[in-house]
Amino acid sequence: MKEGLNIIVCVKQVPDPEGPPSAFEVDSESKKVIPKGIPPVMSPFDENALEAALRIKDEAACKVTVLSMGKRLAKPVLRKSLAVGADELILLEDNSFEGLDPYWTAITLSSAIKRIGTYDLVLTGRQASDWNAAQVGPGISEILKIPSVTLARKVELREDGVIVERVLPNGYEVIKAPIPSLVTVSNELGDLRYAGIKEIKAVQNKPITTLCASDLKVDLSQTDQIKLLKLYPPVWDRKCNFIEGQDAQEIGVALALKLRVDKVV
Amino acid sequence: MNLDKYEKDFNHCLHCHLCYVANWHTIDGWMPICPSAAYFGFESFYASGRIEITRGIVEGKITEATDRLMKIIYSCTGCGACREQCHSLSGFKADHLQLFVDLKAKYVEEGELIAEHMAMIDGLKREDNVLGEPKEDRGKWAEGLDIKDINKEKVDVIFHAGCRLSYDKELWPIVRGAVTLLKDAGVDLGMAGAEESCCGGRVYEIGYLGEAKKYAEDLVGRVKASGATKLITSCSDCYDAFKRIYPALEQDMDVEILHITEYINRLIREEKIKPVKEVPMKITYHDPCHLGRISGVYNAPRSILHSISGIELLEMRRSKENSLCCGAGGGVMEAYSDFTMWTAKERIIEAKETGAKAIVTACPWCERNFKDAIKEMGEDFEVYDVIELLMQAI
Numbered sequence A: 001m002k003e004g005l006n007i008i009v010c011v012k013q014v015p016d017p018e019g020p021p022s023a024f025e026v027d028s029e030s031k032k033v034i035p036k037g038i039p040p041v042m043s044p045f046d047e048n049a050l051e052a053a054l055r056i057k058d059e060a061a062c063k064v065t066v067l068s069m070g071k072r073l074a075k076p077v078l079r080k081s082l083a084v085g086a087d088e089l090i091l092l093e094d095n096s097f098e099g100l101d102p103y104w105t106a107i108t109l110s111s112a113i114k115r116i117g118t119y120d121l122v123l124t125g126r127q128a129s130d131w132n133a134a135q136v137g138p139g140i141s142e143i144l145k146i147p148s149v150t151l152a153r154k155v156e157l158r159e160d161g162v163i164v165e166r167v168l169p170n171g172y173e174v175i176k177a178p179i180p181s182l183v184t185v186s187n188e189l190g191d192l193r194y195a196g197i198k199e200i201k202a203v204q205n206k207p208i209t210t211l212c213a214s215d216l217k218v219d220l221s222q223t224d225q226i227k228l229l230k231l232y233p234p235v236w237d238r239k240c241n242f243i244e245g246q247d248a249q250e251i252g253v254a255l256a257l258k259l260r261v262d263k264v265v
Numbered sequence B: 001m002n003l004d005k006y007e008k009d010f011n012h013c014l015h016c017h018l019c020y021v022a023n024w025h026t027i028d029g030w031m032p033i034c035p036s037a038a039y040f041g042f043e044s045f046y047a048s049g050r051i052e053i054t055r056g057i058v059e060g061k062i063t064e065a066t067d068r069l070m071k072i073i074y075s076c077t078g079c080g081a082c083r084e085q086c087h088s089l090s091g092f093k094a095d096h097l098q099l100f101v102d103l104k105a106k107y108v109e110e111g112e113l114i115a116e117h118m119a120m121i122d123g124l125k126r127e128d129n130v131l132g133e134p135k136e137d138r139g140k141w142a143e144g145l146d147i148k149d150i151n152k153e154k155v156d157v158i159f160h161a162g163c164r165l166s167y168d169k170e171l172w173p174i175v176r177g178a179v180t181l182l183k184d185a186g187v188d189l190g191m192a193g194a195e196e197s198c199c200g201g202r203v204y205e206i207g208y209l210g211e212a213k214k215y216a217e218d219l220v221g222r223v224k225a226s227g228a229t230k231l232i233t234s235c236s237d238c239y240d241a242f243k244r245i246y247p248a249l250e251q252d253m254d255v256e257i258l259h260i261t262e263y264i265n266r267l268i269r270e271e272k273i274k275p276v277k278e279v280p281m282k283i284t285y286h287d288p289c290h291l292g293r294i295s296g297v298y299n300a301p302r303s304i305l306h307s308i309s310g311i312e313l314l315e316m317r318r319s320k321e322n323s324l325c326c327g328a329g330g331g332v333m334e335a336y337s338d339f340t341m342w343t344a345k346e347r348i349i350e351a352k353e354t355g356a357k358a359i360v361t362a363c364p365w366c367e368r369n370f371k372d373a374i375k376e377m378g379e380d381f382e383v384y385d386v387i388e389l390l391m392q393a394i
C-alpha cells in the first residue's frame, strides 16, 4: 500500500435514523422533517466511508481529512471522526448551506476539495440516511472530473490505483480505478470503529477548520432549481375483519376465500 | 425541544432558594439538599439557576452552548429534592424534573453532547445496556437458579434486573437473593435473560428521549407478549422509569409494577416469606431518590427492615422526603465523577453520625456509589441492599 496519500471523507450530519418513528415529525406546512428527542449523528453510510479510510490508514501512513457541510453543525458529533482516527476536520458552515439539493451540495463540497488541493481518494457514503438520494458522491466526481466507483464493500489503495470490491445483488465485482478517484461506500464494508470516552475527550479541544460560502467562492444565488412540492407522512388505512365460522376448518376455508377475493393470494 | 411552554412559569420562581435546603421544620436545622447547589455553590447550579437559564434560552439571551453552560445543565442529578421543597413551600408550579430533562433534550437535539454521554449512548446502541458490557452476558447473574425464560414460557411475574445489577458482579447477591426469595415463596417467576434490555430511564434523564422511547417500546412489547400480571425490579431507576417515565413517553403496561421491596414486604405480610434469624446490627436506611422522593415508596423497605429481629434502624437527619441524593443519578456519575464522589461521601459521613455500622439502600446505583466512596475514604463501614440483609435473616 502506498504511503503518504491524502484521503478526503465527506460526512453528512443527519438526525439519528435509529430513533423511533415518533421522533420524526413531518411538518407539511414548512415541508420539513423535525426531529424530536434524537441527536444528530454522522450518516451511517458515511461512517462506513470513514471506516474505509481508517482501514487504509491502518495499513499505510496517510492523512484522513473529514469534510462536512451544513447551516449549523454539531461539533461534538463530528469531532467523533477525530476520536476514531481522522487527522483533520473541516466544517463548511454557512446559512446558505441549509437544505441544498444534491447538485449544489456536490458543487460546494467539490469547491472545498479543490481548496484542499491534494487528494488521492475521495470517499462518501453510498447515500445519506435522511433523503437517500445517492447523488452527491457521483456528483462530486463529475465536477472534479475524476472516476467514481459506487457501493464499495472493500477499498484498497495501492501505488498505481484504488482497488474496490463493489457490491452486486448476487455477489461483488472487483474494480481498479486510477488515483485520484471517488468511491461511495456501502454498509457491507463494516461499522465505524468505536471511540471510547478517552478518545472522545482527547479530541475535545483539537482545532477544527471552519469555512463559509465566501471562503469557497461558491455562488449559491440560484439554488432553487429543484422544488419540494409536497411532504407528508404516508397514511395507513387499517381494517380489521373477523372471519366467522363453526369450527377451525370452516374459518380456514372462509379466510382462504376472503384472501383470494381481496387478491392477497 | 420547544421550551416556550415554560414561559409562564419563569416568573413564579421567586429565587427564594428554599429548594436548596431540606425542610427545616422536619429536621430542625439548615442542611443543604440539592447536591449540585451544595457542591458548586453558584446559583446557576441551583434549580432556580437552571430555571433562569431556561428563561434566557426562551428569551433568546442565551444562544451559545458553552462548556460552562453544559456543565451547569448536566450536573443536576435529577434527585427531585428541589421539586419536593418548592412545590410544598413555594409557588413554582411546573415539574422541575421534566423541565431539566427538556432542557437537556434541547441540547441533545442540537448535537451539543457531553463526551461521556456520547460514549454511553454508543455503548447502549451496541450492547443494549448503559455500561457498554457484552449483551450476551446480561443474564449471567442468574446462572444455576433455574428461572423461567419469558421469551419461551408464560409467567405470572417478570423480574427485570436492570443494567447495573446485570453486570456488577459484586452486587449479584442482591438479585440472586431476590429471585431465590420469590421462587421459594411460590411465585411463578420469569426473566428475559440475555434478551433483557436497558429500561431507557437513564438515557431519558440525560435528554435522549428518542433513545429512551425505543427501549420503552421494546420492553412494553415484551411484557405484553409475556402475559404476566406483575413486573418486579430491584433497581430504583428502572422502577421509576416504568412508573413515571414510560407514561411520559406514552408507553403504558397493563401490569402491576412493583419494586422488589414492595413485593417482598407484601409476601412477608402474607407470611410467605419468614425472616426467622436474628441479625444484630445498627443500620441506617438511605432512600434512593427514584424510589423514595420521586415514587413515594418510603415504608416498604423500612417495613422489611423492621421485620428482621436484631436490626436497629437509625434514621439520618435527612431522610424520606428530605433524603440527600447519593450523587449517581441523571448521568452525573458518568460525566462528573468527582462531584458524584463528593456527594456520596457527604452521605456516608451523615450515615456514620447516626451511630450505625452500615448504610442500607434499595438501589444498585446508590450501593455501587457508596461502596466506591467508602473505599476512597478508607472507612470501615458496610453497605447493604435491603434484600441482602433479609437473606441473612432467612
Ligand code: SF4
Binding pocket: B012, B013, B014, B015, B016, B017, B018, B019, B020, B047, B048, B051, B082, B085, B086, B087, B090, B091, B092
Ligand atoms: S424553591 Fe422554587 S421558587 Fe424558590 S428558588 Fe427554588 S425553584 Fe425557585
Ligand code: SF4
Binding pocket: B019, B033, B034, B035, B036, B037, B045, B046, B047, B075, B076, B077, B078, B079, B080, B081, B082, B083, B096
Ligand atoms: S433535581 Fe436535585 S440536583 Fe437537580 S436541581 Fe433539583 S435538587 Fe438540585
